[in-house]
Amino acid sequence: MRNTCVYTVLVGDYETLNEQPVAASSGLPFICLTDNPRLTSQSWQIVQVPTAFAMDPIRSQRLLKICPHRVDALSEFEQSLYIDNSVILRQPPEAFIEKTAWRSGFGLPLHSFRNSVHDEFIEVARLGMDDQNRVFEQLNHYLASGDAALEERPLWAAILLRDHRNQAVLQTMDLWMAHVLRYSRRDQLSINTALRQTGLNADRWELDNHTSWFHSWPHATGRTPYAGMRHPLSAAMPMPTQLQQARTDLQLARRELDKERTDIAAERQAAHTQNEALEKARQDIAHLTERLAAGEQACTDLARRHCDTEATMVSTLAAVHASTSWRLTAPLRRLKTWLN
Numbered sequence: 001m002r003n004t005c006v007y008t009v010l011v012g013d014y015e016t017l018n019e020q021p022v023a024a025s026s027g028l029p030f031i032c033l034t035d036n037p038r039l040t041s042q043s044w045q046i047v048q049v050p051t052a053f054a055m056d057p058i059r060s061q062r063l064l065k066i067c068p069h070r071v072d073a074l075s076e077f078e079q080s081l082y083i084d085n086s087v088i089l090r091q092p093p094e095a096f097i098e099k100t101a102w103r104s105g106f107g108l109p110l111h112s113f114r115n116s117v118h119d120e121f122i123e124v125a126r127l128g129m130d131d132q133n134r135v136f137e138q139l140n141h142y143l144a145s146g147d148a149a150l151e152e153r154p155l156w157a158a159i160l161l162r163d164h165r166n167q168a169v170l171q172t173m174d175l176w177m178a179h180v181l182r183y184s185r186r187d188q189l190s191i192n193t194a195l196r197q198t199g200l201n202a203d204r205w206e207l208d209n210h211t212s213w214f215h216s217w218p219h220a221t222g223r224t225p226y227a228g229m230r231h232p233l234s235a236a237m238p239m240p241t242q243l244q245q246a247r248t249d250l251q252l253a254r255r256e257l258d259k260e261r262t263d264i265a266a267e268r269q270a271a272h273t274q275n276e277a278l279e280k281a282r283q284d285i286a287h288l289t290e291r292l293a294a295g296e297q298a299c300t301d302l303a304r305r306h307c308d309t310e311a312t313m314v315s316t317l318a319a320v321h322a323s324t325s326w327r328l329t330a331p332l333r334r335l336k337t338w339l340n
Contacts, residue, residue, distance in 0.1 A: 003078040006093050007031040008085050009064045010039065012057025016222035018085055019043045026092040028081075033064050033073060047073045058185045065157075066177045066187065069164045078165055084158035086218040096214045097161065100205065105166030107203035108191075111154040112210070117192050118150040122241060130184045138183035140238045142193060149192035155202075156209050157188050158217060172198040 006028050010017055013036060023030040023043040032044035035051045049071065051060035065082060068074045081093050089096075100107060114120050121139045125132050142150055162169055172194055179190035195202055210217055320326055 001028065001094055001097065003076070004080065004097070005029045005031055005074065005077045006081045006083065007033060007068070007074065008044070008083055009061050010034045010036065010085055011051055011061040011064070014057065014061075014223065015085060015220060017041055017044065018088055018219050018221060020089055022089045022092050026094060028093055031073070033071065035060075049073055056185075059181060062180050062185060062187055063177060065160075066180065067173050068162065069170050069173065074164075079161075079163045082160040082162070083215070084217075086220045086223075087158050087215050088217070088219050089215055090212075091214050100161065100203075102161050102163075102203045104201055104203050105163035105169040106172065106200060107161040107205060109156040109159055109205045109207035109209060111156045111188070112206075112208050114154050116151050117154045117189065118241070118244065120154045120188055121150075122245070124184065124186050124189060130186050135184045135186070135189070136238055136241070138179075138189060139241060141183075143238060143240050147193055147196070149196045152192050153204075154188055155191050155204065156207075157191060158209070159207075159215065168198065168200045172200045172202075 006020075006023075006026070007030070008017075010032055011034065017032060017034075017039060019041060020030055020043045030044050032039070032041060032046050033049045034046060035049065035057075037048060039046050049064065051057065052063050053060045064071055068077075068080050068082070074080060081097065083089065111120070114123065118139075121135060124130055125135045139150075162173070164170070175198055176187065176191055176194035179194055180187050183190060207214075
């Protein structure tokens with residue numbers, strides 16, 4: 001793996017340089033290209049470089065990142081592994097280069113949490129990561145030209161593996177940089193388009209952008225966030241993007257409506273169940289009321305029959321006592337009582 005380097009770029013005092021502990025166990029040089037004469041490091045070889053744009057440190061950084069073949073400090077190397085300063089390696093880079101496919105001469109990870117380049121445009125604008133007019137001008141131009149790259153999965157440009165001897169790679173890097181200079185400085189918006197225009201079939205790796213066996217991200221120590229950018233949801237948003245945003249909002253509204261419908265159906269079912277239980281309770285009460293009324297009527301009838309029987313017995317007994325035979329047998333009854 002001779003004539004290979006690992007490098008990063010730090011321009012414009014944008015953030016603090018992260019150390020790379022694995023550099024101690026690697027045989028490759030770790031080079032940090034910077035315009036800061038005071039920058040020091042224990043793991044990086046600090047190399048001072050001139051910047052292309054004194055008032056545009058971000059595009060100055062992009063030029064060093066995207067076009068290593070145009071950097072004098074890297075001219076001795078035939079291939080390079082670029083890593084963003086916010087990426088920290090977990091394994092020596094030799095292991096990654098040996099295990100990773102890059103037959104095309106250019107390899108990089110797929111974006112692991114964005115579905116399309118079009119979505120990446122929307123997020124860049126929404127988060128205020130670049131001037132909105134520039135972002136939407138680029139998007140409008142891509143849409144007008146029928147750029148199919150907008151529907152591709154975006155690429156994650158924090159790790160780049162390149163062969164400096166491959167002319168197709170160098171042509172693609174130059175075109176990519178031209179897009180960054182003409183349009184948004186957010187280089188992930190234009191890499192897919194540049195690859196389509198040159199026809200280079202870059203090796204695209206499925207790699208969790210946040211963490212893998214090889215790296216972890218982000219480590220943005222001391223990074224100054226973007227400021228002063230306008231909100232993206234303005235009249236400058238192109239019509240196809242407004243339609244896509246409207247579709248997204250409509251999908252969310254439909255999900256909420258479906259949830260409301262489900263909740264209403266569940267409430268209706270619960271009310272129906274309660275009504276059925278209430279109706280059953282009413283029927284039980286009516287049945288018990290009928291039984292109670294029948295019981296009360298039976299008691300009334302029984303009491304009446306008891307009274308009638310008692311009256312009959314009293315009447316019969318009075319008739320017996322008034323009879324001639326009862327009077328004639330009275331002495332005999334007294335004698336029996338005396339004998340007993």
